[in-house]
Amino acid sequence: MRAGQLPRWADYGLMPAINVVAAFLVSGLVVLLIGENPVEAVRILVWGALGWNEGIGFTLFYATNFIFTGLAVAVAFHAGLFNIGGEGQAYLGGLGVALACLALDRFVPWWVTLPVAVAGAAAAGALWALVPAYLQARRGSHVVITTIMFNFIAASLMVYLLVNVMAKTGSMQPETRTFEAGGRLPLLQSILPGVDFGSAPVNLSFVLALLSCVLVWVLIWRTRLGYEIRTFGASPGAAVYAGISPVRITIVTMLISGGLAGMMAINEIMGSQHRLLIEFVSGYGFVGIAVALMGRAHPVGIVLAAILFGILYQGGAELAFEMPAITRDMIVVIQGLVILFAGALEHMFRPLLLRLFGIIAAPASKPA
């Protein structure tokens, strides 16, 4: 063990846990300030998310979104790229899903539509990442700037399409017609016998998300491409020395990242809304950044972080309902605190932990 390094379990488990606890403590102070009981608030939040079947269903539904956007950010991280365009890529992914569903839903069952919709979602998301990727690889325009700008372009484009091109005739709503059965994914409870999530929309996409985690793990740690991605991310100099093309890796990685973000739309559009509608991404793309940071860009960590954020979303909604003094905006503050501690202040407690581990480890391992 070298100085400046924590054991893996501490790095991957203890640190995020400490950060979450710190976020909750500060949130508790805020709850106290507005005159409510923080212990009671936590009880409602946790119960709302995990205490009843429908709550769990909603938690898993939200987590599905976060897994996809978290994986998207994580893959780019491994190549040293900061893709914060998940929001726009997921939005465009919705277009891919909707086109597939609108074309097929009246003619074929859902399991024929699904592969086409997945391909459409991934392709549309990847395509939306391609231009920033190309600009980064060839012209040196930073992806942080270009991907965030592409979020705005995506929003405008979708408004245009939904209002002028795809809107249901005779409706004032900027949304497409509702898909028929061939464009709807089955709910999880209809596949798993004996499970009842009530009216929660958690659906087959959750399985798809877990499958994506496995595939991303294989890609990053078990393929030659993943090796190149990690090498480029860890040391661009070593990548060039090894004959790895920075241009190719930048573009390929961003395509994979954009594709994963786009797949989020399967859950929302084909799994829950059954129609393409405006602003359905509503921040999941951005929260994916926090999920990836907190999950240490590792699929297992991302699943855990995604479930945590699912809990915050679902439990937060219950909390806003049960405690009128805590408004929907307060929930956003709490979520923001978690993001702040897990993301921005990720390393705040690291020096302290290092010192603690240094004290514990010092007598045990005298250098030979």
Next chain:
Amino acid sequence: MTAPLAIELVGIDKRFGSVRANKDIDLKVAKGSIHGIVGENGAGKSTLMSILYGFYHADAGEIRVDGRPVTIADSQAAIALGIGMVHQHFMLVENFTVLENVILGAEGGPLLAGGVARARATLKRLAEDYDLKVDPDAVIEDLPVGLQQRVEILKALFRGADILILDEPTGVLTPAEADHLFRILKVLRDEGKTVLLITHKLREIMAITDEVSVMRRGEMVATRQTAKTSMGELAELMVGRRVLLEVEKQPASPGRPVLQVENLTARDGRGVDVVRDVSFEVRAGEIVGIAGVSGNGQSELLEAIAGIRPVRSGAVTIDGTRLDLARNPVDAAAMRRHGLAHVPEDRHRMGLVTSFSEYENAILGYHRDPAYGRGPMLDIGAIREAARAEIEKYDIRPPDCLLRTAGFSGGNQQKIVLAREIERDPVILLVGQPTRGVDIGAIEFIHKRLVALRDAGKGVLLVSVELDEIRALADRVLVMFDGRVVGERAPETDESELGLLMAGAAQEAAE
């Protein structure tokens, strides 16, 4: 010497982590003189000057300016003491005018008007006094580099500098601009200013300094009066002599050429040609050493041949396959397929990914090899097995292929790179600084491996700044100076003769 001292450094020590960049440095600089400081890249010159200018703080030692002990907390304090610095990379705002740049940070109040008028007058006076003419209203980015540098000097003088530090000032200048700079420096000296000139170009030292101090590996090894020394002596002092273990080897029996380099020209990051029209060949079963003071194009030459650095013109032939690198650029992976292996000079930035495990580094550059997996997949088991075999064969310690590479010592890290490159059975191996930052035991091991590779009928191209290493290992020695190969000698050649070549004496005679 009886002249009063402008600067005196006593026992300056500076450590970065485990590296001691400055070891117990003493330096005396006489008032009104031009004092040169020479040394190779990484010798500690810039660190020392940064301490003097308040960028770094010395761990120990004393700084005296005009005889008084001082502490220099930051560059503001240095300026207040009359120390000015002209950086290697100019610190100018490109789209500001000369005048705006000069007053930047010395505006003299919240409102610009008064300061600007005063600055204009001062600039005019300085320009006349020191022959430093620049249009104060010209925009920086429109000026040639020589004039930009003049603005840097004006900036320092404007702040009342009596002691001027110039860090590698001629690196970016044309010869004519450099000559003009030297004239300016002499005027400054004659007006009573003290100039500290940091460089690794010996010709400049000989041309304008009064005294010269030589640094090597963080130590101040000598100070000479320029008139009483020679380029040869300085080159030897810079490179240093070191008791080196003799390497046992039989005379070489060179076979067919395995690497031919024809008229290779390549640029560095700034767009300056640093490898110029270099041609040579390496035959099977011989070690060719490239000697030279660092910064004369050897590093870039290796990178160009390895497919890492773009080539401007010229061709490289590997084992009979001719590659016109200027017309059809080839990456490092293609070079490896042709049978070239490369132990790079900088193992931290290139040769290894230090955050990876040992076994992951054991395939860097060879990760597309069919032996390591089927199709797009990597076979981790097979990779670890191969890595363990290399660990065993090269006695890499600790023998743990799962350990992060950053956790290995310098010598063992170098062995990881060497094992990877040699075990792929290349026809030609490029080696840069094989024993930099490597302990004695590992040095001996590495040298033996290189000789064994030669005896197995492979070609080895060795670049090292350690002259002794080259003399011990090489069968032929090429000397590089200023981007060109200026001579070929037998390794037994007298050190001072090699030193002269390395200092560019042949070049001098030719001009």
